[in-house]
Amino acid sequence: MREFDKLKHSLNYYKDELFKINGTHFTLDSIITTRSKEMIEAKRVAAKAAECLTNVLIIGESGTGKELFAHAIHNASSRSREPFIKVNCAAIPSELAESEFFGYAPGAFTGAARQGKPGKFELANGGTIFLDEIGDMPLLLQSKLLRVIQDREIEVVGGTKPIQIDVRIIAATNRDLKMLVKQKLFREDLFYRLNVICLPLAPLRNRKEDIELLVNSFLSKYNRALNKEFKGITPDVLEAFRNYSWPGNVRELENAIERAVSLGNNAWLTWADFSNIFEQERIGIVNSTNNSASLAQSNLDKTLLKGNLQQQETELIRWALTECTGNRVKAAKLLGISRSSFYEKLKKHDILNPSSALTRM
Numbered sequence: 169m170r171e172f173d174k175l176k177h178s179l180n181y182y183k184d185e186l187f188k189i190n191g192t193h194f195t196l197d198s199i200i201t202t203r204s205k206e207m208i209e210a211k212r213v214a215a216k217a218a219e220c221l222t223n224v225l226i227i228g229e230s231g232t233g234k235e236l237f238a239h240a241i242h243n244a245s246s247r248s249r250e251p252f253i254k255v256n257c258a259a260i261p262s263e264l265a266e267s268e269f270f271g272y273a274p275g276a277f278t279g280a281a282r283q284g285k286p287g288k289f290e291l292a293n294g295g296t297i298f299l300d301e302i303g304d305m306p307l308l309l310q311s312k313l314l315r316v317i318q319d320r321e322i323e324v325v326g327g328t329k330p331i332q333i334d335v336r337i338i339a340a341t342n343r344d345l346k347m348l349v350k351q352k353l354f355r356e357d358l359f360y361r362l363n364v365i366c367l368p369l370a371p372l373r374n375r376k377e378d379i380e381l382l383v384n385s386f387l388s389k390y391n392r393a394l395n396k397e398f399k400g401i402t403p404d405v406l407e408a409f410r411n412y413s414w415p416g417n418v419r420e421l422e423n424a425i426e427r428a429v430s431l432g433n434n435a436w437l438t439w440a441d442f443s444n445i446f447e448q449e450r451i452g453i454v455n456s457t458n459n460s461a462s463l464a465q466s467n468l469d470k471t472l473l474k475g476n477l478q479q480q481e482t483e484l485i486r487w488a489l490t491e492c493t494g495n496r497v498k499a500a501k502l503l504g505i506s507r508s509s510f511y512e513k514l515k516k517h518d519i520l521n522p523s524s525a526l527t528r529m
């Protein structure tokens with residue numbers, strides 16, 4: 169009995185070690201509080217899904233948090249101390265896919281390792297397998313996966329008998345699986361097997377109400393990590409963030425904040441600290457204008473943009489002056505621009521006359 173306890177003890181030790189290294193550091197709490205109805209629902213469904221072993225399909229554009237949710241479901245489940253194995257279905261060449269998924273027996277084919285190799289399903293046994301980019305899985309492999317889900321057993325390449333497996337499957341994709349089914353590129357029966365619980369994650373441009381929360385949360389994360397003390401982002405940048413399309417979603421926003429915190433100089437992160445993002449957006453607009461109709465639209469956009477920027481600049485200057493109780497030197501510093509260009513802007517926007525109560529210099 170003592171031997172047994174010792175073994176159990178060391179097994180738990182190794183499970184804890186595995187937990188530390190298997191990279192599933194996200195929990196449901198890592199998913200930043202959200203005001204978006206869709207995301208509140210997604211978190212609720214994820215918490216429920218963690219309680220059972222039903223297959224989950226997570227759908228969302230790149231950077232919306234699919235992997236984050238997969239980790240969180242695993243870590244909130246009774247399997248959190250068991251393996252979490254991620255497989256990128258798009259990255260495995262189709263000729264190697266079968267042995268990667270199901271492993272191979274010793275001497276199964278020329279060039280195979282002598283002792284054989286366990287496949288991802290065997291490695292995930294007792295835990296969770298995360299099939300990322302499932303929409304890119306080759307058709308042949310899809311039918312094999314379907315068999316694994318139905319029979320709960322795998323056949324090792326070159327092996328003699330099937331192996332029983334007990335694996336929770338979480339799949340994710342940024343592709344339109346229903347469309348792929350229609351195009352006969354994805355098996356309909358597999359789609360229904362995976363889509364038992366569906367978690368659609370909204371793109372960031374459709375949940376503008378979350379932008380401020382995410383910004384503040386990433387700002388404190390990177391202030392802490394990089395030992396900085398930025399107070400926030402200026403209101404004009406926040407407004408621009410709400411209007412930006414965020415093609416890279418939350419990942420892009422997080423990277424933007426990390427970059428700005430690393431490189432910024434003033435107490436507040438200003439327009440200048442995010443110029444790379446808005447520059448890309450502008451290039452995007454120019455590149456997409458390849459016919460006269462869109463050119464006309466683009467000119468209109470530019471006129472609107474110009475008017476909008478003027479107004480934002482005025483508001484920003486007013487905000488900086490209020491923030492620095494009218495001290496222009498401080499306000500210029502806060503905005504990260506030189507004193508002379510600050511004066512020019514005051515003049516251009518006719519913001520203050522020298523007798524104004526705010527003027528202190």
Ligand SMILES: Nc1ncnc2c1ncn2[C@@H]1O[C@H](COP(=O)(O)OP(=O)(O)OP(=O)(O)O)[C@@H](O)[C@H]1O
Pocket residue numbers: 198199200228229230231232233234235236237342418419422
């Ligand atoms: N709701 C959120 N709260 C906190 N961080 C988030 C949230 N959503 C995404 N992130 C962060 O954004 C980054 C991208 O998330 P993740 O890797 O889960 O995206 P993905 O949907 O799997 O993207 P891809 O399709 O490109 O693989 C991660 O660093 C993650 O921490």
Ligand SMILES: [Mg+2]
Pocket residue numbers: 234235300
């Ligand atoms: Mg991912």
